[in-house]
Amino acid sequence: xxxxxxxxxxxxxPTPFAVGDVNVYLIKGETLTLIDAGVKTKEAxxxxxxxxxxxxxxxxxxxxxxxxxxxxDHVGFLEWLSDDIWIYGHPYCxxxxxxxxxxxxxxxxxxxxxxxxxxxxxxFQDSIKKWKSPLKYGAYRPITETIxxxxxxxxxxxxxxxxxxxxxxxxxxxxxxxxxxxxxxxHVLATISSNPLLEPPLKAEEERPRPQLQYNASLKKLLxxxxxxxxxxxxxxxxxxxxxxxxxxxxxxxxxxxxxxxxKEKPLSTFEICKKLFPAVYxxxxxxxxxxxxxxxxYLLSLGEINKSMDANGVAYFFAN
Numbered sequence: 001x002x003x004x005x006x007x008x009x010x011x012x013x014p015t016p017f018a019v020g021d022v023n024v025y026l027i028k029g030e031t032l033t034l035i036d037a038g039v040k041t042k043e044a045x046x047x048x049x050x051x052x053x054x055x056x057x058x059x060x061x062x063x064x065x066x067x068x069x070x071x072x073d074h075v076g077f078l079e080w081l082s083d084d085i086w087i088y089g090h091p092y093c094x095x096x097x098x099x100x101x102x103x104x105x106x107x108x109x110x111x112x113x114x115x116x117x118x119x120x121x122x123x124f125q126d127s128i129k130k131w132k133s134p135l136k137y138g139a140y141r142p143i144t145e146t147i148x149x150x151x152x153x154x155x156x157x158x159x160x161x162x163x164x165x166x167x168x169x170x171x172x173x174x175x176x177x178x179x180x181x182x183x184x185x186x187h188v189l190a191t192i193s194s195n196p197l198l199e200p201p202l203k204a205e206e207e208r209p210r211p212q213l214q215y216n217a218s219l220k221k222l223l224x225x226x227x228x229x230x231x232x233x234x235x236x237x238x239x240x241x242x243x244x245x246x247x248x249x250x251x252x253x254x255x256x257x258x259x260x261x262x263x264k265e266k267p268l269s270t271f272e273i274c275k276k277l278f279p280a281v282y283x284x285x286x287x288x289x290x291x292x293x294x295x296x297x298x299y300l301l302s303l304g305e306i307n308k309s310m311d312a313n314g315v316a317y318f319f320a321n
Contacts (some may be wrong), residue, residue, distance in 0.1 A: 001054055002026075002051040002054050002055060003054075003055075004055070005030040006179070006191070007027055007029060007216060008025055008026070008027055008028075008231070009025065009026045009055050010023050010024075010025055010231065011023070011024050011025070011026060011048060011051045011052065012024075012039075012047040012051075012274060013038050013039070013043075013044040013045075013048050013051075014039075014043055014047065014094070014255065015041075015044065015048045015073045015137075016039070016041065016137065017039075017073055018278075018285070019045070019073070019112050019192075020234060020235075022038060022039060022044075022073045022074065022080075022233060022234055023036075023038070023076075023231070023232060023233055023234060023235075024036040024038050024048070024057060024077075025183060025231060026052070026062075027148050027156065028303075029155060030036075030059055030154075030155040030156075030157060031063045031064055031154065031155025032057070032061055032062055032063045032064075032146075032232070032245075033062075033063065033065070033066060033153075033156050034064070034066070034081075035065075035067075035068065035174065035183055036063045036065075036066075036067060036068055036074040036075075036185065036233065036254055037064050037065050037067070037074060037076060037077035037078045037081070038073070038074070038076050038077045039072060039073040039074075039076040039077075039137045040072070040076030040077065040079060040080075040136075040137045040138065040139060040263040041076070041137065044076065044077075045077060045080060046205035047087070048077065049140060053304050058081070059077075059081055059082070060082050062081060062082070062085060062206075063084075063085060063086065063155070064071070064085055064086040064087070064088065064153075064154065064155060064156075065078065065085055065086075065087050065088070066088045066147075066174070067087070067088065067089035067090070067093055067170075067172070068172055068173065068174075068183070068185025068186065068187075068233060069089075069090070069093070069133075069141075069168035069170045069171040069172065069185055069186065070089065070090075070092060070093040070096040070097065070138075070168060070170045071168055072135055072136075072138035073137065073139075073298075074185070074233065075093075075097065075138050075139045075141075075201070076137055076138055076139050076254050076267070077141060077266075078097070078113045078141035079139040079141055082318060083170075083247070083276075086144045086145065087141065087143050087144045087145075088143070088144065088145055088147050088168035088200050088235070089140075089145070089147065089162070089168075089170065089172075090144065090146065090147065090169075090171070090172050091146045091148070091166045092168075092169045093146075093170045094142075094143050094146065095202070096135075096137075096138070096140050096170075096257070097139060097140065097141055097142060098140070098143075099140055106200060106204035107132075107200050108128050108282065109204075110200035110201075110204070111124075111127075111128045111131060111200075112119060112124050112128065112206075113218050114198070114208075115127060115128075115208055115316070116268070116288065116314055117163065117310075117314060117315060117316045118136060118269060118270035118271045118274075118294075118315075118316070119236035119269030119270060119272065119315040119316070120271045121123055121271070123248075127286060130286065130309040131286070131287045133234050135274075140168075140298060147161050148161065148306070149161060149162065149163040150161060158176050158178055159174045159175065159176045159183075160174070160177075161173075162173060162174070162175055162186075162221065162222075162225075164185075164187040164215075164218040164221065164222075165199060165209070165211070165214040165215070165217075165218060166187065166194070166196045166212070166215025166218045166219075167185075167186045167187060167194040167195065167196060167211070168186070168197060168199065169199045169201075169202065169209055169211075169217070171185060171186070171187055171321065172185070173185060173187050173222075175225060177226075178278060179228065179229075179231050180225075180226050180227055180228035180229070180232070181227075181228065181230075181231070181258065182222070182227045182234055182241070182300045183230075183231045184231065184233070184241075185232075185233040186231050186232075186233040186234065187218060187222075187233075187244070188217075188219075188230055188238060188244065188245075189232050189233065189234055189235055190232060190234060190235045190236040190237070190238050190239055190313070191236070192214065192235075193237055193248050193252065194228040195288055195291055195292060195295075196211030196212045196214070196215040196295045197211060197287070197288075197290060197291045198211060198244075198287075198290065198291045199211070200295055208304070210271045210298045211291070211295060211297050211298075212252070212294075212295035212296070212299050213298055213299065214304055215280065215295075216249060216252070216299075219245045219248060219249060220245070220249070222241060222242070222245060223245060227241050241278075243263050251293075252296075252299070253299075253302050255296055255302050256296040256299045256305075257305075259273060259293075259296045259297065259300060259307055260300055260305050260320050261275070261320075262276060263306055263318055263319055263320040264320045266319075267276070267309070267317040267319040268318060269292065269296060269316060269317055269319065270293055270316065270317075270318075271290075272299065273293050273294065273297070274289050274290055274292075275316070276282060277292070277293055278292075278293075284320060297318055300318075302321065305320065305321060306319060306320050306321060307319060
């Protein structure tokens, strides 16, 4: 049975994704606040409303929603919540939730050019369509107000915003200093490492984000805060987040060094490396596996451990120094 921990209650609902269940959080205060908004499926909504009733509320009681990021499993209920609620999120959430046509046109072009550089074989358009298919579980609902680093949110007393990009370009975490509590979304998970997902820049003319480098910096940022308890977007709470962060950073470095060792044999394209790293799942999970592969390559390039060159067809090849 769902219950309160102080003024916070965790509500867990299923998703159709490999990551499994997603957590959303209800916070009692001056304003009844929901942190994240689940996934747009009938099963998730029914379980959400049932658990909400165990806490003594109905969906219409929720006054505002604060988003950790724009991914579909964190925004879906927005379409079914009251028209009167206030919605806060990072500026990068805006085009995704408003289904901005110009943004999605540049989004598709971004991936088309990347797939060409990666050396991907087959139909790019089909791959891009699959990449976007999870959006049907998201929502069409404009953000009311955007928030950024160190902002505070009316009615959410004592909490402030930490920008933690990496897993998503829109990712935010929320910290309450008086009891050293962090709501981390997908930035920190107890048993798995968050995938730094490849996403286009907010403006088409901007350089491609390097999500692994962002993610590492965002993890290290948390080491500057005294954190007693971390609420996560999926799975269990984390009580010793600093030691977990140090393990995550070391494991990522070790994985990258394995990629470097692979490149000592001969230069390889991103897609060739991806197939070697994820032979059983790269076709089914192309977005996740390409993101993970690119993450390690970006990291190695940042350290000067590898270099890349372009062939006559515009395909990038990587080689160890």
